Amino acid sequence: MPAFNHKLYLVTDQQACLGKDFFKVVESAVKGGVDIVQIREKELQEKDFLKKTLQLKELLDKYNVPLIVNDVLSVAMHGRTAGIHVGNSDLSPVMIRMQWPESVLGYSLEHLDQLSTSNAMVADYIALSPVFATPTKQDTIIEWGLDGIIKVRSLTKYPLVAIGNVHAANAAAIIHAGANCLAVVSAICSADDPEKAAAVIRNEIEKSI
Ligand SMILES: Cc1ncc(COP(=O)(O)OP(=O)(O)O)c(N)n1
Ligand SMILES: Cc1ncsc1CCOP(=O)(O)O
Ligand SMILES: [Mg+2]
Secondary structure, eight states: OOOOOOEEEEEEGGGEEEESSSHHHHHHHHTOOOOOOEEEOOOHHHHHHHHHHHHHHHHHHHHOEEEEEEHHHHHHHHHHHHHHETTSSSSOOHHHHOOTSSSEEEEEOGGGGGGSSSSTTSSEEEEETSSOOTTTOOOOOOOOHHHHHHHHHHHSSSOEEEESSSHHHHHHHHHTTSSSSEESSSHHHSSSHHHHHHHHHHHHHHOOO
């Protein structure tokens, strides 16, 4: 299992960039302190998803920042990315681990019962999904809240990634509750200045650990 020591995780969303250039948004976010990126494309066909992934990987390689692919194993593997993030409606982490043992593998935890499953156990990090309700992803089940983070933290040593309405004002509280890493879409992608937005959140994280 590769160590997962990342602290600020950008999950991309073309729409959330509000017309700004996608690659410039990601590059600015990295300059501001993002240390891992997930490409999340729900609309693209596989060929175009792979093309965009390869382009983004070329950019991120210059900064030595790993790229994770959302949902699609073929894109993650053909793109020679670092890994894949899946949830409970996707190819299972157990199946992915068999096909791609060395991947960085993220798994969305949407219910406490899922924590003791083999899908959680083969993952490199567990995402508390969502920690707070968010307009960016509305097909969610519960919100974990700070109490949920504290509960899961008490039950596992796995790296915990918090996602869902994470921003500068709640970053410190989420880290204090026990999350290791904050995953952000709109607070960075939709910001007028994504570099500054990332830097402010990163600073909150650094002050809180
Ligand atoms: C870091 C991170 N955490 C959670 C998710 C959500 O994954 P999933 O539940 O599979 O939902 P979709 O992203 O596929 O809509 C994520 N992508 N990244
Ligand atoms: C992809 C995803 N998975 C759980 S919540 C979410 C979206 C988070 O978006 P935002 O940071 O804009 O609230
Ligand atoms: Mg998914």
